[in-house]
Amino acid sequence: MSNYAIWRGFRELGWGYLWEMDTATGKSYPEVADGFPQILNKQNTQFRVKLKQGIYWSDGVELTADDAIYTLDTYFKGQGKLTNGNIVTLTNYIKSYKKVDKYTFDVETINPAYDFTTVMGVYTWSSAFIMVPKHVFEKQKDLAAFRNTKPVTLGPYVVKSFDPNGFWQLWERRDDWKRSAWGWMGEPKPKYVLYKDFGTEETRTLAFIQNQYDVDTFMSPDSIQSAKGRNSAISTFSDKMPYNDMGDACSYGILMNQEKAPLDKPEVRWALALSLNLQSVGINAMNGQLRASALPMPDTHILRPVYFDPLQSWLKDFKLADGYQPFDPNFATDLSSKLKTMGTSASELPQGNQATSEAFGMGWWKNDPAEAEKLLNSVGIKKNSSGVYTLPNGQVWQLEFVIPADWNKVMQRIGFSIADNWRKAGIQVNARQVDNGEFGNVQNTNSKLVTELNWNSCVFNTNYLTSWRSIQPENLKAADSSEAINGNFFRWKNPTASSLLKASSQMDTSSEKFLENGRAISQEFIKDMAYINIMNIPTTIPTNSYYWKNYPKQDNYYAAPYSWWSSAKKMVLNIEPTGQK
16 A cells, blocks of 8 residues: 555556545445445444445455455554554544444444545545455564565456566456456456556657557646647547646645744735736646636536535625735636637637636636735835845745656646746745655645645545545644644634534535535635635646547546546546557
């Protein structure tokens, strides 16, 4: 379950879950479980789970409730020693559990659990509850040291071979795939699936053009355009702007350490937002291929009717303390007009206000450096004779902004563009590129975080608790703490939001009151500018149909087209060989 492994096919091909997520609709469905959980009490804290019979591990041993119980035992006994983040999630969620019979077990949760199927199953790309084979793991003297080099899997694929240096991993379809976790859905089409790191984007692009691989992950728009021009088999999610799928559960935004001055003041956080020209950022970094989101969540076809549309009037009327109205409802139409003047053909642009809004977003914040300066002046931050902002003590305000290095070229470009915007407004910014490991370390450590371009607000369907439940004051650390935080990535203290979240955790996640609370929490995020949400993650995932066709596209949306989500199993079930050799 190490982090390096999950990006190489385990969650897509090797693991099996109680309940999976239909990413096209945002609805759960049973995978290993035999139906949805039976609720045993009125408080919604006691559940009975039945497993499908006839599902086998890849070594021929049948999956039973013993595997589920052993996995839970291991999670609870391993607290403090095993470092997998799922352990914290489930040990804070589950009160007790017991085996009922060979294929049935009961679980009691600490609080009413209306999200049981997405905590014990999949919410977006994996699950907190990943069953392991008891007959293999119980033989290990030290689970923390167990390498599991030749893993027994529950999914229809097993590891055929891998590069010890971590650059590739090859999976082979099991002969008995019908007895696997999701073999009941049909035959996975490829006999082999290869995950490979092709190196820098330049090297990747050349290999992609040469048909050396089929699905890319986060290729920059310029490289995609170049590749499409040289290989007709390469295509994007759509032939219209913004070309790529915008339905990811997460959005890009700016994480700010609100435990540190001057970011502890909402005036400063709002000034950072109003100093951004998102149209410029989107065009310079993404060739205009973005969907803006002013709410602290992505603007998707699942979330828009529930959270965005009901708040549209509120956003237009919203005022800061000085009476200023920061929302720009014309962001999408203005961006479309700008792209047209830059040479984008009308046939590639959405037509009409509704289509334009669905493509580029419902609106964002105005770019208004004058209002930003007014807000900063109100808290003693003023420009010096060189036009650079200084703190109340006269020192130049040096703002550190952590962004990914080349491991995420798309985010890297967006980060540099944001930093340029802030510098033009008079803010001295150090845009510091870091590797993947340090990126996560900064995110989780107060002493290291000032601001960071991140994707912390992840809401996929109407249940926002998965992302926001930890926004509680008890999860905050001191500004200079080097201890890893345990939730509340936003470092946000807001009594109203905390109270609403505690109330929501006791509610049916499909109830109107739960949804009302979600809208109210979104309003509190915005009032405080607790997180500068920017845009849906632009999932720039080109596909190459030289060998395989029928990938998820806008007009064939049978699953989210993300190769790193567990729903990628839908892809291996639906793609078809072209016959090319």
